[in-house]
Amino acid sequence: MPTIKTSIIPTHQQFTKVNAPHELDRKAICIFAATGFFLETDTYWKDKKVLPAASENIIDENGFLVESKPWFQWHYSPRDISFETALEEFTALFDQITSEQLKDSKVILPLSGGLDSRTQAVVLAKMKNPVIAYSYSFKGGFSESGIGKKIAKVCGFDFKEFTIDSGYLWPKLEELATINNCYSDFTHPRQMAVLEEFKKMEGVFSLGHWGDVLFDRGAPEGAREEDLLEIIMKKVVKKGGMELAIALWQEWDLNGDFESYLRDRITELLNKITIENPSAKLRAFKSLYWAPRWTSVNLSVFEEAHPVTLPYYDDRMCAFISTVPEEYLADRKLQIAYIKQQNPDLAKITWQEHKPFNLYTFENNKSPNNLPYRIGNKLKREVKNKMGKPYIQRNWELQFLGMENDEKLQEHLFGENIHPFISKPLLAKFYNNFKTVDAIKYSHPLSMLLTLAVWDKSRKNA
Template identity: 45%
Template sequence: MKRKFIIQSELENNFNHYSHEIDFSSIAEWMACGFFLGNNDFTKTKFGSKTTYSLESNWYYAPRDLTFNQASDEFSEIFERLIKEKIKNRKIILPLSGGLDSRTLAAALRNEKNLVSYSYEFVGGIRETDYAKQISNSMGWEFYKFYIEKGYLWNKIDELADINLCQSDFTHPRQMAVINKIAELGNLILSGQWGDVLFDLPRIRKNTSIDELSYIVINKITKLGGLELANRLWEEWGLSNKFEEMLFGHIQKLLLEINIDNPSRRLQAFKSLHWAVRWANPNLKIFNNSCELFSPYYQDKMCDFICTIPDKYLMNRKMQINYLKNKAPNLSEIPWQVYDLNLYNYKYFNSIYLPRRIFRFLKRQVKEHILFQSPVIQRNWELQFLGKKNEDKLRYWLFETKNLNNIVSKNLVNEFYNKFQNHDRVKYSHPISMLLTLSVWCEKFWKKR
């Protein structure tokens, strides 16, 4: 049965239709945001044109008169029923992290034994798996730890492109490095995807205008380096008006198609209609390409529930935190990674724990700038783009393939590659990653036109 809130559409390989005209405007948006908006695609052939994909919004906001405890009880009942119905006679694979979404899944599965948990972290990175292991040990589950290795991307890039069809970049879905090992652990992966969007509403003034909301969306979904590249491409292609004017108009049009006056809810619906479908889903495809995947926060019953809950109950993850404290207090005592404090004391992050934060910051600075220890790896592109072997592979895709320069000039590619190498790697990692993805798309799909 087709879902009506967050569509989990099958990605459609349109390469047989890529003889159609390149959609330069859509590619500029894709470069700026990291994903396509609406039903845009690389060419004028629209995304989902051969499937039942629809942009129609079924999101609404009709808050009921109920207490927080009543709302929390309803959430608990819906959440646990969705999961219970799906996991019957299955060997569950549970990805864990230091966040709350996977932790709520762990709480819902507190009585399950036919379950294996896992987590991964970057080689030389933050010890993310420590949080996951604490959760797993607290529940008495088997736990597997994986490392995201340097340079794995280049042996996986062809397979990854076949899975996500180059709809989003290749460095964000780091699970590609270990998915074959993960899929061997069981036959059903549970994902906490989208819990943060549903249970952490943005604080936006009720009287925010549609123009103001459009700018808020642009600030949320665009990357600075991506915006810079999109503007340069717009000039190079000689398109009319200015890129950011076009982007503003398109965002506003998509927002106006959502029939909700409440700005926070309109933004939540926008994310679920566009960000989830066009960015999150291609990345989730890596999981369900190898093993069945279930995301309870994506389900209609959950989204319908969210549409009827007053805003104040969906702020600051309070409903998920309350659920954890009631159902699995042992998990509430484990630090939440973003604060490195548990769910009982994280609120003091900026007060009594401020000296600890300052000490840890100074300790990192001493290690990196005085003792000259290697910086902690925080982003996947650091492992995939840096170093001689990685640079050789990256340069091949950016400069030695033929079709990319039919869309982006070699001079412009070189300009942004130099900015990445010599100016600001964090800022320009995004446009480099998008240029890499476009180059692979050109070679695998567009060249077949």
């Protein structure tokens, strides 16, 4: 019988059969509705599971899971090393992994205003591979491309700038559903807007996913182990997500109550992680259950165009993280030091999270030093709003706001009768709350209901 070994952070969901009824796993779908991702090995169906991260799995000739056991356990084993030694080791490992993954390929590099892609720009500037970098900005939003263009110029990369237009999702909705199989909501993968442009490029994607989790404090400073459940609940349950999940739970007449079920599931998973340090334990939880089931799902969009490489996903990087003292990982210290040491000019470019400050000045991003920028930025947004040009900050605003978007949204939510899976009164309630009560709070429920409606249609047409 074949054995399938999954990576510490898998890039793909690998499905298997289990001995269970072939019926909807409505409890799992409720968690999906609340958080935007399926938890642990859950899928839409009770008899279909995803292979766990960092596991060896024996599958029989009929595709059923016989046995699953971990081959790697997240741990916290900090070594007695200096920060300088940790930086040297990270530099050598990160550069080695990137070089091995890319070999002599042409490289496609997404550039944001953050640190993860900037670390990749550092190492790629030292390599001889041809690089084409790109950034995208929301139409009417912050020009993320402005920072990306500056990074590319310093490194000598070719650069493309993309603008994500309003309503790009609707003509691509069925294609996206096929690509990610409706295991992620549809408003986040903005790369769908430029997928055809990606296909015109040549090379291999180098993606910086998960660097911000591995190389930062896992839990807030001073957090205790008993605080982790509340921290996770606050982090993973989206605005309006709990309300939607409870509504579905009640409509489907499931036993117990949803919030208790979710808390029990998360507590059980936390108890399996044998790490005492709260920050390291929370990072392990995210890497085991969040990265594979949310972050990894939409990697498939990039793969529609070209192969992907992910230096921060590498097993060796995860093993390295488990031995680095938390104080060196907190507040992005290692990444910041790496960029400053290897390419000071890149460190001088604005850090989007702390704009208008850079990696040398970001500690000034507090009152009163940041007041002039904050006031000026607020005035710009107000002027745009008065001119009828709202400042776009979130993906869903491009998909759900405006008359044309509303028509498409209603068409997908109400044009097909998805009862008894989800009733029209429930759909109408959350749609009306989005329109009349609080668009920000109800944007996530609306996005999840759209995802579930498209999934329901696709399974009926299969």
